[in-house]
Amino acid sequence: VVSGSANVEASTRARVQQAIEDTGYKPNINARSLRSRSGQLVGLAVPQIVNEAFAHFIHFAEQEAHRMGYGLVIGNTEDDPEREQKFIDDLLSRNVDAIIFSRVSDASRLPMKARERNLPLVVIDRGIDDEDIPSIELDNVEAGAIVARLFARGGHHRVAMVAGPENVRLARERSAGFTKAAAAAGLTLQEPYVYEGSFEFETGVAAADHFLSLAERPTAVWAQCDLAAVGLMHRFVEHGLTVPDDISVVGMDNVAIARMVYPPLTTVMQPFEEFCSRAFSIIHRQLEDPSYRPEANPVVVRPSMVLRESYRNLN
Amino acid sequence: VVSGSANVEASTRARVQQAIEDTGYKPNINARSLRSRSGQLVGLAVPQIVNEAFAHFIHFAEQEAHRMGYGLVIGNTEDDPEREQKFIDDLLSRNVDAIIFSRVSDASRLPMKARERNLPLVVIDRGIDDEDIPSIELDNVEAGAIVARLFARGGHHRVAMVAGPENVRLARERSAGFTKAAAAAGLTLQEPYVYEGSFEFETGVAAADHFLSLAERPTAVWAQCDLAAVGLMHRFVEHGLTVPDDISVVGMDNVAIARMVYPPLTTVMQPFEEFCSRAFSIIHRQLEDPSYRPEANPVVVRPSMVLRESYRNLN
DNA sequence: TTGTAAGCGTTATCAT
C-alpha cells in the first residue's frame, strides 16, 4: 500500500490506510535508502553562504528539491578543496541522488566519483574542465561586452573597469569581453583604468580612490560585481562627486542592494533562478534516464542590462 | 576498528586500516543510522532564505554542524505551517539528531514530537509559548529602548518610527520598547509618527513619503529593520533632503548594506552568530545529557548600537 | 491478491 502497488484490493488498502492513520506510521527514509539506494536527498555545495547570489542558489535548490520530494543538504566549501572533499564523501555515504556544485575546484575528484556511481552532477556558475559533467554558466564574455557597448553607444571615451581576481576564470572572461568589445567600438582600456580586486565592497572603495587620483578621470566605470559598484559610488559621493552627472557607475549581478542604493544602480543581471531551474531539469532527466546529457555543454545562460539611474549617456 | 573499540590488537588494527585504504571503504551513514538511531544530521528551518539574517543563521549552523560532524538539512518554511509540518516529518524520518527552528508557528506540533522523541530542539529569533523548549531571542524591547534613549539624549523632540507588522510579536516588542523609553524621556510618539509596514525596503520608501507629507516632519526616524531604513534614506535623499542634516535615520539588524549605503547607516546590531552559537551549545549539552535545559529560558541576547553617519545629535 | 523471507550495511551481543 505504501509503495502504491496496484495489486491490492480496495478493502485491504483502506484497512492499511486506517492503520497508518491510527499508528501515525511514517516510513523511515534511512531504512528505505538502505534497500533502494536512494537517500531522497540532493546535495548543494557553495563556496559561501552569506552572499546574495549563493543565497539565491540555496533558495531555488531548496524549492526544487522539495518539489521533487527530496531533502536538501548544504555544504559550505569556502573554496577549500579539503572541505569540498569531506562534504562529497558525506553526501556519497548518505546515498545522495544528485549533487549541485557551485564552483568546484578543478582538482576535485568529484567528477570521477560521480561517473563511477552514475550520480547526477551539475556544476553551476563555474565551468569545469570535464566535458562529461554538465555545467551551467553565465556568458561572462557577453556580460562584459554589453557594458562596453553601452559605454561606447553612450559617448563615453574614458572608461574604466574594476575587475575580479585575475586567477578566477569568470573574472578573466568578463574582463576579456569588456576589453574586446570596447576595442571593437574604438575605446581603449589602458593600464590605470583597470583596477583589480576582489568581489567586495572594499574593492570598490579602493578603486574609487585610485580613479579619483588620476589626472584624467574616467567618465564611466564598470565593476564586475554590485558590491564593488556600490563601493565605487559610495566613495565617489563621499568625495563630493555626483553619480551619474560626474561619473557613471555600472555593476553586475543585480542583487537587491542595486535598487536600494541612491542613485539606483545600473547593472548586468544574472538570472540566478535560471541556473537552478536548468540544473534541476538536467538532474530530473538524468534520474529518469541515466545516460542523458544536455545537448549543449556547458549550458550558457545570458546576462541582460538593467538600466537604472547610476548610468547616463554623454551624448 | 572503525568504531574505535579498544579490544583489538595493534596488528589487526593495522591490517584492517590497510584494507580500508585499499578498498576505499566509507561507512554508509544511512545503514549506520538504522542501528544507531542517529542520522548524523541537524535540521534547520527558516522562514526565508534570501535575507541576510537567515543567511547568517544558515552559515553559522552549517559551520557548527560540520564542526560536530553532522550534516545540515535546511528547509524553507515560508511561515507556512503546512510546509513546516512536512519538513519536520521529513527530518524525523531521517533520524535527525537536533533541530533548530527559526520562527516556528505557535500551532506547531513540533514541541510535542520533540519531547516524545527527546529530540534536542531550539527555537531561535522568536519566542515560543512552551516553557519546555529552549529558545533564544533578542531583547527586542531593549532594542527599541536604546534607540529612544539615543534620540532623547541627542535632543530630538519630534521622532518617528517605522514599525514591523502588528501581528508579529517581535515587532510589537520593539515598538513597545521604543515608545515606553521615549515616554520615559519625555518624548511622545503620536499617531502620524508611527508607520506600520513590513520588514522591507518598500515599506521604508512608503513611510518616507508619509513623513514628508507631514506639516511638522520628524527630525529622527527609527526603522525596525535596515532595509526599511535604507528605503527611508533613499526617498529622503531623492526628495532633496540631506541625511542626517535634515533628518536622522536609524535602522536595525546591522546587515551588510548598512555600511555600504551613503551615508552609512546607524543601526542596532543583532548578534546573529550568537544566536547560533548559543543554540548549538544547548544542543551540544542536550546530546550529552538529554535532561539538560538552559538555566534561563528564553535565553535573551542583547542588541547594541552601531553609530554611523546617518544619525546626528541636535544638541 | 496476500503473505513470507531475504538482504541492504551497520552495530551490538554473545560465543569462542
Add this chain to the structure above:
DNA sequence: ATGATAACGCTTACAA
C-alpha cells in the same frame, strides 16, 4: 581478542 549472529526498517522477489 576475534568471529559469528541478530536486529534496525525497509523493498523486492517469490511462494501461497
